[in-house]
Amino acid sequence: xxxxxxxxxxxxxxxxxxxxxxxxxxxxxxxxxxxxxxxxxxxxxxxxxxxxxxxxxxxxxxxxxxxxxxxxxxxxx
Amino acid sequence: xxxxxxxxxxxxxxxxxxxxxxxxxxxxxxxxxxxxxxxxxxxxxxxxxxxxxxxxxxxxxxxxxxxxxxxxxxxxxxxxxxxxxxxxxxxxxxxxxxxxxxxxxxxxxxxxxxxxxxxxxxxxxxxxxxxxxxxxxxxxxxxxxxx
Numbered sequence: 001x002x003x004x005x006x007x008x009x010x011x012x013x014x015x016x017x018x019x020x021x022x023x024x025x026x027x028x029x030x031x032x033x034x035x036x037x038x039x040x041x042x043x044x045x046x047x048x049x050x051x052x053x054x055x056x057x058x059x060x061x062x063x064x065x066x067x068x069x070x071x072x073x074x075x076x077x
Numbered sequence: 078x079x080x081x082x083x084x085x086x087x088x089x090x091x092x093x094x095x096x097x098x099x100x101x102x103x104x105x106x107x108x109x110x111x112x113x114x115x116x117x118x119x120x121x122x123x124x125x126x127x128x129x130x131x132x133x134x135x136x137x138x139x140x141x142x143x144x145x146x147x148x149x150x151x152x153x154x155x156x157x158x159x160x161x162x163x164x165x166x167x168x169x170x171x172x173x174x175x176x177x178x179x180x181x182x183x184x185x186x187x188x189x190x191x192x193x194x195x196x197x198x199x200x201x202x203x204x205x206x207x208x209x210x211x212x213x214x215x216x217x218x219x220x221x222x223x224x
Contacts, residue, residue: 001143003152006138008136008138008206008208009136009208009210009220010208010220018149023084026176040079050138050141050206051137053140053141053144054093054141055141055145069138069141069206071138071206071220072220073210073223074202074203074204074207074208074223075202075207075209075221075222076135076137076142076166076178076201076202076206076209076223077118077166077178077198077201077202077207077209077222077223
């Protein structure tokens, strides 16, 4: 299936916004493992995911066409 | 129930002092107000490894930030007897010395206005997906971290 990755802050410097094909990944934690393997810089960082513009608070299912945002710690204000 | 409109908080570039004073003067007709509390965030020219921060470039995941701000607004209104609340956050480039955040709460008496203002500032910094890129005078940058 195809999902869309959107990244912010320092993460946007090494993970550009893109559509990726993933197979055999069905949950947000599975995706997290995949992302940390594909983009090793992410592994040592603090970050949060948003699935279809909702902050991921617990393991969630991923479906074809979903958008996933990868967000480093916030620094507004 | 009708869908209510989510308020925008984002302003492109710095928040002008004129905008702030106009916002204050708009409250003169609301004579049930007895106290305002205002927080203004200003871009600090931090020195890091001998280099000065000349500006902060703000980006946000806007839809998510506005939804989150709406939840904060509801929670703060439920907790404190406020007359009104206004929140503005800059996006894009804000130079050192310029205003990047304006939080304005009003109430019949001072205490709720002061407490609500502080709570909104703290929650906004912790919970809204906004990022500041500190740009140095030589064009290099680092990503801001909130303390």
